[in-house]
Amino acid sequence: MKYLLGILLISLLTIPFDVVFRQAKAAMVYNTISDSQVYQYIVIGCADDSCQSWLKNLLENVDEQPVETPELIEDPEASEDDSIEENNLAEETEVVEENNSTEESEPLEEDNLIEENSSTEQANVVEDQLDTFQPIIGPKQIRINEIMAAPISGDPEWVELYNTTAEAIDLSGWNLIEGAGKKTQLTGSIGPLGYLVFDKSSLNNGGDCVILQDSYGSQIDKVSYGEWEDSNVPAGESGNSIGLFDDEYKETEVATPSQINFFQLTEEPFDHSASSSWPRGKLKAKQVEEVEPSFVETAEDTQVEKVEEVESSFVETTEDKQVEEVEEVQPVYQFSDKIIINEFLADPLGSDNAEWIELYNSGETDVNLLGWSLDDAEGGSKPFKLEDQIVIKVNDYLVFNKEETGLVLNNSSDQINLLDPNGQIISSVDYQNPKEDYSNSWFEGGWLETLESTPGAENKKPAMQTAGLVVSSKKTTPFGSSSLLSQGDTMEVDSLAEVRSLPLRSKVKVKGQVVVLPEVFSKSLIYLNGIQIYFSKADWPELKVGDLVEVNGTLSESRNEKRILIKEKADLTILENQEVATPPTINSLGLNEEKEGVFVQVQGELVEKDSSRLIFADEFGEFVVYLKRGTKISSKLFDVGNQIIITGIVGQYDDEYRLMPRSEADMVNLTLQAKPVVGSAQNSDSKVGTNSQKKNTLWLLLSGFVVLMLCNLYLLWQKKSQVYQWLSTVKSKVKSQKSRVETH
Numbered sequence: 001m002k003y004l005l006g007i008l009l010i011s012l013l014t015i016p017f018d019v020v021f022r023q024a025k026a027a028m029v030y031n032t033i034s035d036s037q038v039y040q041y042i043v044i045g046c047a048d049d050s051c052q053s054w055l056k057n058l059l060e061n062v063d064e065q066p067v068e069t070p071e072l073i074e075d076p077e078a079s080e081d082d083s084i085e086e087n088n089l090a091e092e093t094e095v096v097e098e099n100n101s102t103e104e105s106e107p108l109e110e111d112n113l114i115e116e117n118s119s120t121e122q123a124n125v126v127e128d129q130l131d132t133f134q135p136i137i138g139p140k141q142i143r144i145n146e147i148m149a150a151p152i153s154g155d156p157e158w159v160e161l162y163n164t165t166a167e168a169i170d171l172s173g174w175n176l177i178e179g180a181g182k183k184t185q186l187t188g189s190i191g192p193l194g195y196l197v198f199d200k201s202s203l204n205n206g207g208d209c210v211i212l213q214d215s216y217g218s219q220i221d222k223v224s225y226g227e228w229e230d231s232n233v234p235a236g237e238s239g240n241s242i243g244l245f246d247d248e249y250k251e252t253e254v255a256t257p258s259q260i261n262f263f264q265l266t267e268e269p270f271d272h273s274a275s276s277s278w279p280r281g282k283l284k285a286k287q288v289e290e291v292e293p294s295f296v297e298t299a300e301d302t303q304v305e306k307v308e309e310v311e312s313s314f315v316e317t318t319e320d321k322q323v324e325e326v327e328e329v330q331p332v333y334q335f336s337d338k339i340i341i342n343e344f345l346a347d348p349l350g351s352d353n354a355e356w357i358e359l360y361n362s363g364e365t366d367v368n369l370l371g372w373s374l375d376d377a378e379g380g381s382k383p384f385k386l387e388d389q390i391v392i393k394v395n396d397y398l399v400f401n402k403e404e405t406g407l408v409l410n411n412s413s414d415q416i417n418l419l420d421p422n423g424q425i426i427s428s429v430d431y432q433n434p435k436e437d438y439s440n441s442w443f444e445g446g447w448l449e450t451l452e453s454t455p456g457a458e459n460k461k462p463a464m465q466t467a468g469l470v471v472s473s474k475k476t477t478p479f480g481s482s483s484l485l486s487q488g489d490t491m492e493v494d495s496l497a498e499v500r501s502l503p504l505r506s507k508v509k510v511k512g513q514v515v516v517l518p519e520v521f522s523k524s525l526i527y528l529n530g531i532q533i534y535f536s537k538a539d540w541p542e543l544k545v546g547d548l549v550e551v552n553g554t555l556s557e558s559r560n561e562k563r564i565l566i567k568e569k570a571d572l573t574i575l576e577n578q579e580v581a582t583p584p585t586i587n588s589l590g591l592n593e594e595k596e597g598v599f600v601q602v603q604g605e606l607v608e609k610d611s612s613r614l615i616f617a618d619e620f621g622e623f624v625v626y627l628k629r630g631t632k633i634s635s636k637l638f639d640v641g642n643q644i645i646i647t648g649i650v651g652q653y654d655d656e657y658r659l660m661p662r663s664e665a666d667m668v669n670l671t672l673q674a675k676p677v678v679g680s681a682q683n684s685d686s687k688v689g690t691n692s693q694k695k696n697t698l699w700l701l702l703s704g705f706v707v708l709m710l711c712n713l714y715l716l717w718q719k720k721s722q723v724y725q726w727l728s729t730v731k732s733k734v735k736s737q738k739s740r741v742e743t744h
Contacts, residue, residue, distance in 0.1 A: 137214055141165050144212055144221045145195065145244050148255055149203040152239040159200045159210055160257055162244075163190045173215030176200060179208045179228060195258045207235050223249060240265075259332045333371045333421040338363025339392065340427045341418055342442050343459055346409040349437035355402040355409050357416060358455055359427075360442075361392045369398070371421030374405055377414050381407045399455045424654070446503050490552065496530030499555065500562045500596065506555045508564065514547045515580060515599045516649060520662050521628045525563070527649050529580075531597040532563035539569045548575045561596060561652040583647055588616075588623040591657040595650040602659055603645045603670075609635045616644070624658035626651070633664055643670040 145162035148155075159176055163169055174186040182202055190196040203210070207226025214220055225242050226235030233249040236242050243252050243261035254262045342360035357374060361367055369390045375383040384405035392398045402408070409416070413432040417425050429447070431440055438449040441459035452460050490507040493499050499510050512528030521527070523538045533551060543549075550573045553564040566572055583601045590600070604616030604623065612627040614635060625646055627633045638644065645668040648661035661667050 137165075137169060137220060139219070140221055142169060142190070142212060142220050143244060144210055144223045146256065146261055147200075147203070147210060147223060147225065147242045148236075148257070149208065149225070149242065150205040150236050150238050150240070151255075156199055157201050157203050158197050158257060159203075160195055160197045161190060161212070163192060163194050163196075166192045168192055168194075171196070175213045177211040177213060178202065179204075179210075179224075197257045205235060207231060225249070254335075256332075260334070262333075262335055264335070332368075334368045335420050335422070336361075336363055336365070336367045337426055339367060339369070339372075339418060340442065341416055341429050342397065343439050343454065344409070344416060344429070345437075345439045345453060345455075346414065346431060346434045347411045347436045347438075352408075352411070353402055355407075356455055357400050357405070357407070357409075359392060359398045359400075359418065361394055361396055361398075364394060366391050366393045373419040373423075374400060374407060375417045375419060376407050376409065380410075380414065383419075397456045442505075444505060444507065446506060496528060496597070497594075499531060499564070502555055504555055504557055507553075508555055509550065509552050510564070511548060511550050511575070513578060513580065514543055514545055514549060516662055517543055517545060520630045521649075521660065522630065527597060527599075529597075529599045532561060532651075533566065533572070534558070534563045535566050535572075537567075537569075541569060541572060541574060543574070544577055546577045546580050548578055549573060550575060559653050560655065588618050588621045591623050591650055591659060593652075593657075596652050596657070598650050599648070600650055600659070601645060601647045603643070606638055606640050606642045606644060609638065609640065611635060614638070616646070624656060626653075626658045626660050628660055631661060631663055633661060633667065637664070638667070638669065641671070644668065645670065 141164050143162045143164060144159060146160040148158050151157055161171075168189050168191050170189050171186040172188075176184040176186065176198060178200070180202075184198060184200060186198060188196065200210070204226070207224075207228040209222065209224045209228050209230075211219060212221040223233075223242070224231040225233045233242055234251055236251045239255070240251050240253050241255040242249055243256070243263065245252075245261060245263050250263060251265055252262065253264045256262055338361060340360050340362060341357065343358040345354070345356050348354035359369075369386050369392060370388065371386065373383045373385045375381070384400070384407055390398070407416075411434065413430070415431075416429045418427040420426050429440070431447075434440060435449055438451055439453040439455075440447055441450045441454070441461075443459060443461055448462065450460060450462055452462075454460055490509050491502065493502070493508050493510045496510060496512050499508050502508065512530055514526060515529045516527035518524075518526055518538065518540050524536055525532055525534045526540070526543065527533070528549070528551070533553070534556070551564055551566060552571045553566040556563055556565045580599070583599045585601045585603070586595065587602065588604065591602070602616075602618070602623065604618040606614060607617045607622065608615035612629075612635065614625040614627070616623055616625055625648075627635060646659055646661055647666040648659045651658055651660050
């Protein structure tokens with residue numbers, strides 16, 4: 001044991017002292033190839049972000065000279081003789097370098113240059129690889145923003161992605177996966193806060209699931225719709241898309257590929273052909289092929305030249321695609337029915353150049369007015385269209401001066417219209433003979449001329465004044481003495497026809513008879529005989545057709561049709577039930593503004609049908625009959641050429657008046673009544689009669705058969721002795737025959 005300890009101690013003493021205590025330091029080494037001193041670094045396991053950041057910073061400053069030269073490692077055992085020999089060698093080297101000719105030194109400089117260039121190129125390659133490093137994207141940082149699963153005929157199905165981050169994301173290797181497992185491999189780059197649309201032509205209309213996976217196979221986003229297992233959004237009808245609104249997916253009638261989503265969903269059909277939001281023919285450049293996922297093999301011995309080629313080609317492709325997408329970007333428009341003309345000055349004191357128009361945002365969201373227009377009466381000034389991004393905030397005001405708009409407001413009478421990007425009038429004001437230096441201001445209940453103008457601020461109501469000079473809405477005309485009341489009061493109106501002549505946002509109390517119940521046209525609306533009543537909560541009292549009700553609400557307008565909005569169930573009171581009078585018979589010319597909301601009857605010949613839209617004609621012209629969803633009336637019940645009497649409500653949708661029946665009973669097919677057709681759905685009475693006759697005939701035959709059987713049984717019973725005798729004879733003959741056979 002003593003010997004072993006002694007040997008161990010001697011071994012420790014023989015180990016060089018600097019090996020035990022020397023610390024690892026950055027050091028300069030001598031490069032025998034370039035005959036120079038270089039800094040050498042060995043980096044192992046550089047995977048985290050901090051290490052990569054350090055390495056990137058090092059490469060960026062590779063050509064810079066260090067402020068302090070790294071401390072060379074000194075060997076404590078080096079002898080003075082070694083130092084002397086090194087100094088002598090250095091002196092001899094300097095002498096040789098001084099005596100070298102220029103021709104001999106130039107090749108050395110070239111060699112050094114080649115080495116430096118090679119090092120620089122390698123550093124640039126590594127630096128480029130660091131620059132193209134893609135961070136890992138978290139869930140829902142790239143959103144499935146909109147899905148078109150059931151486009152109108154001729155248009156493609158597609159899925160739109162939205163980048164919620166502030167950086168461009170390369171989608172190479174990403175996949176869109178359907179519920180059935182079919183993958184679509186994505187390409188290209190999606191810019192910060194940008195949109196990208198991909199063709200997805202195999203989505204199921206009734207229900208499906210769309211999953212977005214990144215290049216690592218991680219799920220980034222998922223949407224289920226329609227009849228899919230975990231769906232919480234209905235499948236869109238033909239032409240409607242499914243969009244993301246405040247982290248909730250909803251069906252919308254306005255498809256907006258590559259644009260901000262816009263929510264609109266009514267019971268009315270949306271004219272997609274007239275919508276400017278669908279960029280037809282623009283999807284081709286963004287379509288991708290259905291491919292199986294591929295894996296790229298990488299080798300450690302890949303040549304630098306190949307890496308450089310791949311990097312450069314990728315950059316070119318990405319830039320080309322980004323440029324192509326920028327060229328295809330359509331203007332992003334916002335729509336709202338909450339922007340109103342709130343105040344205007346038509347006849348300022350002195351020069352008329354001081355005219356102005358004020359808008360007010362009464363909604364709950366900010367609205368970008370890009371693409372909106374201001375205009376006066378037809379034949380007047382040139383419309384003023386907003387070509388720039390101008391946002392009107394919630395409960396805020398925006399003032400436009402004559403110098404900016406170029407609109408000339410006549411001092412005698414004129415009209416001011418605010419139009420959305422689709423050219424629909426959102427707010428409109430007619431005025432006559434305005435007072436000089438008085439502005440016209442809107443208050444709940446009507447317009448007032450106010451001496452104290454408040455451009456850009458809340459309107460100030462005068463102490464004593466009445467409304468009645470100005471009216472709003474392009475369809476109304478100045479109303480009379482019924483409007484002369486204090487602002488904020490409720491107008492008690494005698495007839496529904498008078499209600500429709502009042503300005504929008506007027507508070508009214510009126511009586512009427514219910515002719516259309518909830519759920520027939522929509523769960524949120526009913527019709528009195530003369531106007532539509534809209535209740536967003538749909539918490540209706542128990543109503544019956546014929547109920548006489550009293551309504552307290554606010555006059556509004558939807559798609560140019562007047563209606564009364566109520567906020568609470570108590571705003572509608574049932575008074576009594578009365579029999580509904582026979583609707584008046586009118587012709588096609590009677591379907592106009594005067595009959596809007598009225599219960600009428602029209603006869604015509606069916607000349608054209610397209611799903612829920614039927615075109616009829618009488619001797620005065622053509623008219624439209626629209627079959628609402630809730631009525632469950634099928635257009636297949638009717639054939640072109642049928643003469644039909646239609647009973648229903650006269651409705652307005654934009655500039656079109658049409659008749660809306662409530663059920664099949666409201667459509668009497670005169671053609672089928674005159675010439676019954678076997679198998680026709682309208683020939684139900686004939687079918688009932690035919691079935692009844694068949695049943696009677698069957699019962700008659702069955703009864704006759706039963707009677708005949710009973711008669712035969714009775715006769716047999718009367719002649720039972722003869723029957724018994726006959727049976728005995730037969731029996732004896734059989735026995736006799738049997739005995740003969742046995743004898744033989």
